Amino acid sequence: ETGVTQSPTHLIKTRGQQVTLRCSSQSGHNTVSWYQQALGQGPQFIFQYYREEENGRGNFPPRFSGLQFPNYSSELNVNALELDDSALYLCASSLISSGSYEQYFGPGTRLTVT
């Protein structure tokens, strides 16, 4: 167990809807990264939050947005859902000041868009 939690575990949405996914980071960690993982592929970096600000973003459109709260927990919001958004969404926490950059994952949220 990594101490990183995510909710919900599974979610089914309809195309065009909006979704919010939540993540609580491991105690003592100050950075949260979000990933999208399609079946048979490696995780794709969406963005990273450090001290409540986005400090890095992958090749995802603006309809993917996020927040980080003072307790370092985080949300991923996706607007105008598309069928291709169906995937496993992973949250990973790390301690950026440690220099090691080891990331620890939560169990993920399986999103299905119909």
Next chain:
Amino acid sequence: QKEVEQNSGPLSVPEGAIASLNCTYSDRVSQSFFWYRQYSGKSPELIMSIYSNGDKEDGRFTAQLNKASQYVSLLIRDSQPSDSATYLCAVKSNYQLIWGAGTKLIIKP
């Protein structure tokens, strides 16, 4: 576009043998490298991190890094059926991790 390449497999290894997993990367300035294990339907689990050229051992696992050749490998000794999983290589590039697509490892009893 910075890339991390892995053979998708499946790699089939008899129980008790050594499993060897390889990964190459394109970003020459990368300094941090990671191996994760992912069971089907689960999230990735960190196995090893390596930052310096050479070998790093942790139990049955050995990570090997060669920055000049831009490859990193993972050896699993005394392979067990419970080692059957997909193994993901990740490379730190700037502020993010770049991931390979993973190698599926099957340990045959």
